[in-house]
Amino acid sequence: MSRERIARMIEWQAASCAELGSPLYATLLPCVADDVRAGGVCAEALAEYEDAPGPDAIALRLLGGVHALVLTGRAPELAEHYAEAAAGALGQHRTDALWAAFRDTVGGSPDWIRDWMTRPPQTNEAGRANVLLPGALYALSRLAPASRPAPRVRLFELGASAGLNLRADRFRYAAPGFAWGPEDSPVRLDEGAWRGPVPAWLTDAATHHPELTVTERAGCDLSPVDPLSADGALALRAYVWPDQAARAARLEGAIRLAAKVPARVERAGVAEFLAGVAPEPGTVTVVWHSIMRQYVPKEEWARAAAELDRLARASGPDAGFAYVTFEPERVGNEGDDRPCRLSVRTGTGPARLLAGAVPHGMPAYGLD
Numbered sequence: 001m002s003r004e005r006i007a008r009m010i011e012w013q014a015a016s017c018a019e020l021g022s023p024l025y026a027t028l029l030p031c032v033a034d035d036v037r038a039g040g041v042c043a044e045a046l047a048e049y050e051d052a053p054g055p056d057a058i059a060l061r062l063l064g065g066v067h068a069l070v071l072t073g074r075a076p077e078l079a080e081h082y083a084e085a086a087a088g089a090l091g092q093h094r095t096d097a098l099w100a101a102f103r104d105t106v107g108g109s110p111d112w113i114r115d116w117m118t119r120p121p122q123t124n125e126a127g128r129a130n131v132l133l134p135g136a137l138y139a140l141s142r143l144a145p146a147s148r149p150a151p152r153v154r155l156f157e158l159g160a161s162a163g164l165n166l167r168a169d170r171f172r173y174a175a176p177g178f179a180w181g182p183e184d185s186p187v188r189l190d191e192g193a194w195r196g197p198v199p200a201w202l203t204d205a206a207t208h209h210p211e212l213t214v215t216e217r218a219g220c221d222l223s224p225v226d227p228l229s230a231d232g233a234l235a236l237r238a239y240v241w242p243d244q245a246a247r248a249a250r251l252e253g254a255i256r257l258a259a260k261v262p263a264r265v266e267r268a269g270v271a272e273f274l275a276g277v278a279p280e281p282g283t284v285t286v287v288w289h290s291i292m293r294q295y296v297p298k299e300e301w302a303r304a305a306a307e308l309d310r311l312a313r314a315s316g317p318d319a320g321f322a323y324v325t326f327e328p329e330r331v332g333n334e335g336d337d338r339p340c341r342l343s344v345r346t347g348t349g350p351a352r353l354l355a356g357a358v359p360h361g362m363p364a365y366g367l368d
Contacts (some may be wrong), residue, residue, distance in 0.1 A: 065116030159292030160219025186253030
């Protein structure tokens with residue numbers, strides 16, 4: 001892969017950061033791209049990782065490694081700029097100084113950056129529960145009407161990272177005319193959660209199921225993260241963009257919840273993990289995942305799809321099954337545009353697209 005192609009991929013990530021509300025990274029990444037073209041310190045840092053998977057993996061790994069240096073006190077000058085950005089006070093006149101501090105940080109810590117570049121990005125975004133949990137509520141409204149006793153839920157997540165969203169039923173969700181979840185939750189998905197009115201299917205489902213009884217929480221990941229370890233928590237914090245304080249606050253709350261609500265994340269591929277799951281009488285088995293499918297090889301996903309079909313066929317009135325996804329989906333005649341959509345399938349029925357959202361899950365918007 002040439003330097004020019006790497007630079008273009010970094011510029012693609014810059015545009016994505018701008019679209020997703022990170023002026024800091026939207027400012028820094030074009031400078032990184034120029035430095036790569038010029039053969040500077042960023043080119044040296046990325047030289048061994050030209051074949052990293054995904055168009056955004058290279059940029060996000062570099063940014064995460066540098067942010068980790070800031071968080072651990074190893075880059076005090078850059079930390080000042082990041083603090084200004086977090087406070088919304090990073091003016092255009094500071095761009096040169098910001099870039100100089102970033103470049104010096106990369107050049108001054110080659111071993112750290114080299115080690116960090118070997119790690120896949122781990123963005124365990126709690127905001128994605130803003131669509132995943134509503135998807136599960138919708139599925140339950142289809143599988144367990146209010147006239148029946150509330151079912152016990154077994155929750156399984158593919159590509160779970162640190163498993164933070166396995167505690168999604170303990171988050172607080174709120175929007176005009178809508179509220180669900182513990183009022184004292186340390187994770188609040190409220191301000192800006194929905195663009196436009198909350199869909200009727202969600203308000204109805206929340207009314208039918210004002211709370212969930214989750215009896216099992218488990219997931220899989222090829223590189224699971226322990227959110228309660230110092231290294232694991234650092235990795236999660238490093239991949240939150242420094243000028244997005246609300247995301248950082250949600251992460252801190254989710255880490256606190258993880259210390260109170262047990263969940264297990266196995267080191268396994270998605271097909272291997274699903275092979276060990278089966279519907280159980282008296283429960284609804286919910287399998288969900290978000291923004292991870294593109295990282296799974298086609299052959300592996302084909303096996304996983306077969307396992308999901310097996311679970312659907314094995315389900316029944318007393319042992320329900322729901323499949324909830326939040327992934328980029330091609331819809332209609334949108335061509336190459338793949339907006340992120342919430343899709344829900346219950347039993348052997350067809351999938352239904354219910355909502356869309358930005359990749360971090362907030363804001364969401366109804367599709368019908």
